[in-house]
Amino acid sequence: PLAALAQDLNALLKETHAKFANLPGGANANYIPFLANVPSNLFGIAIVTADGKVYEVGDSKYEFGIESISKAFVLCKAMMDVGPDSIMHGIGVNATGMPFNSVIAIELEGYSPQNPLVNAGAMAANSMVKGPDKDAQWQIVLDYLGAMAGRPLKLIDELYKSEAATNQHNRAIAMLLEAYGHMWADPLDACDSYTKQCSVGVSAKDLAVMAGMLANGGVNPVTRKRLLKAEYVPKVLAAMSMEGLYTTSGEWLYQVGLPGKSGVGGGVIAVAPGKMAIAAFAPPLDPVGNSVKAMAAIQYISEKLDLNLYKST
Ligand code: GLN
Numbered sequence: 001p002l003a004a005l006a007q008d009l010n011a012l013l014k015e016t017h018a019k020f021a022n023l024p025g026g027a028n029a030n031y032i033p034f035l036a037n038v039p040s041n042l043f044g045i046a047i048v049t050a051d052g053k054v055y056e057v058g059d060s061k062y063e064f065g066i067e068s069i070s071k072a073f074v075l076c077k078a079m080m081d082v083g084p085d086s087i088m089h090g091i092g093v094n095a096t097g098m099p100f101n102s103v104i105a106i107e108l109e110g111y112s113p114q115n116p117l118v119n120a121g122a123m124a125a126n127s128m129v130k131g132p133d134k135d136a137q138w139q140i141v142l143d144y145l146g147a148m149a150g151r152p153l154k155l156i157d158e159l160y161k162s163e164a165a166t167n168q169h170n171r172a173i174a175m176l177l178e179a180y181g182h183m184w185a186d187p188l189d190a191c192d193s194y195t196k197q198c199s200v201g202v203s204a205k206d207l208a209v210m211a212g213m214l215a216n217g218g219v220n221p222v223t224r225k226r227l228l229k230a231e232y233v234p235k236v237l238a239a240m241s242m243e244g245l246y247t248t249s250g251e252w253l254y255q256v257g258l259p260g261k262s263g264v265g266g267g268v269i270a271v272a273p274g275k276m277a278i279a280a281f282a283p284p285l286d287p288v289g290n291s292v293k294a295m296a297a298i299q300y301i302s303e304k305l306d307l308n309l310y311k312s313t
Pocket residue numbers: 067068069100101119163170195198262263264265289
């Protein structure tokens with residue numbers, strides 16, 4: 001049956017890639033200059049099963065900016081460092097119902113970030129990851145992301161420079177959180193470490209391995225290293241269900257029924273607990289900031305494999 005599944009998954013990936021390769025709609029993120037210039041027609045998909053088998057198709061090895069998908073993974077590290085209660089009480093785990101960089105969301109609900117998967121909460125989560133100094137703290141974040149991918153990851157320098165030069169809005173949010181007592185490090189250091197985590201280069205295959213850790217109870221399915229306590233995994237997946245695709249997280253859950261996370265670099269991940277992780281990458285985004293083709297591809301695969309979590313059988 002495993003060989004049959006392998007054949008099926010390879011065939012399904014090919015079929016999915018062909019089906020959506022020319023799907024119109026969306027545009028590259030343009031508020032970060034580097035992202036505007038990534039070729040729009042790139043399209044890759046990868047699946048990693050909970051037992052560590054890797055399947056990929058298309059531009060699955062192309063390295064792009066992880067962007068907001070890093071928020072889910074740095075949340076794992078922060079949860080390991082401070083525990084899930086500090087995440088819930090210090091940041092929040094509800095939906096903001098607002099864009100990922102909303103300042104109003106902070107002002108309206110108790111002056112707190114509300115969720116670790118929007119910019120405010122992601123900077124707060126980053127600030128919970130401790131290090132002896134700024135550079136060492138960033139190295140700890142980067143090493144954790146690399147352990148998740150099963151290979152050392154690197155900054156895309158040009159992307160980092162591009163983001164750092166244009167992240168005044170995020171710096172303002174970080175300062176605001178400091179004023180409201182929701183920062184656990186120097187706010188501008190946390191913003192810088194967050195900007196770096198967003199500028200890390202990953203492929204769709206890397207993302208599938210990283211998300212595979214969440215499909216496999218906290219253990220990287222390829223390297224077999226435990227990176228997250230098993231009992232924290234459902235909490236990270238709950239946060240993803242709530243806010244993973246921003247204001248359209250509800251529509252995503254309604255249609256796909258899996259926790260997901262998107263990034264403005266064009267990546268999307270989805271996790272089917274105990275079964276597999278799916279990652280897809282294509283730069284054109286919908287107005288909310290989610291990759292149009294990546295969402296369509298994951299939804300199709302999830303339907304074909306009957307992965308919806310809310311089904312009884
Ligand atoms: N680095 C981006 C930002 O902070 C990430 C946003 C995203 O992927 N949604 O604006």
